[in-house]
Amino acid sequence: MAKKESLKRFGVSMEDELLRKFDQYLEQHKYRNRSEALRDLVRKSLVVEEWDHNRxxxxxxxxxxxxxxxxxxxxxxxxxxxxxxxxxxxxxxxxxxxxxxxxxxxxxxxxxxxxxxxxxxxxxxxxxxxxxxxxxxxxxx
Ligand code: NI
CATH class of the missing domain: 3.30.70.1150 (ACT-like. Chain A, domain 2)
Known part of the structure; x- marks a missing residue:
């Protein structure tokens, strides 16, 4: 069984307007916090890569x-x-x-x-x- 990864924190800088849109996205997709939404968006991009690279x-x-x-x-x-x-x-x-x-x-x-x-x-x-x-x-x- 894979070892559970510990969470690392990092700061993210973002334009006001982009952050406003991101928070709207959270609201529309029922996310409770930015971290979980960001993790899912990163995973979604990795899955797109998986398909693009014929994995x-x-x-x-x-x-x-x-x-x-x-x-x-x-x-x-x-x-x-x-x-x-x-x-x-x-x-x-x-x-x-x-x-x-x-x-x-x-x-x-x-x-x-x-x-x-x-x-x-x-x-x-x-x-x-x-x-x-x-x-x-x-x-x-
Ligand atoms: Ni039928």
Whole structure:
């Protein structure tokens, strides 16, 4: 188990206007203090770096599609089998008579996860597709 890091304090200088905006941000996002908000913003930047540098990461792909589109369900299924090294879970919800919602959780190199999301989303009959980039949090204090 990793040793719990002790907290270090440091001073931050900021323009009045920027600090005012930061405090507004805290309020809007329900933060109780600046330190916790700042830590989360730093972590968020590190996660962006993780994705930009094609590191091992995790993401959730959300798809909305019309399952009556000929061949679509099979195509989406076979694509996920092509990426079986990355896909770790999926959930299917029948939204109405036509539409399905599928959430696919995948783990792997960032570029590979983007490729999977793009290929699924580009299929005819897929009305909405998005990739939410997360993190394994392995290297994230
Ligand atoms: Ni369905």
């Amino acid at each position: 091992e990461t995790v993401g959730a792909i959300t798809l909305i599609y019309d399952h009556h589109t000929p061949g679509l369900s099979q195509k989406l299924n076979s694509l996920q089998h092509d990426f079986s090294g990355q896909v770790i879970a999926s959930t299917h919800v029948h939204l109405d008579h036509h539409h399905c919602l599928e959430v696919i959780v995948a783990r792997g190199k960032a570029r590979k996860l983007k490729e999977l999301a793009d290929r699924l989303t580009a299929q005819r009959g897929v009305k909405y597709g998005s990739l939410t980039g997360a993190t394994t949090a392995k290297d994230l204090p």
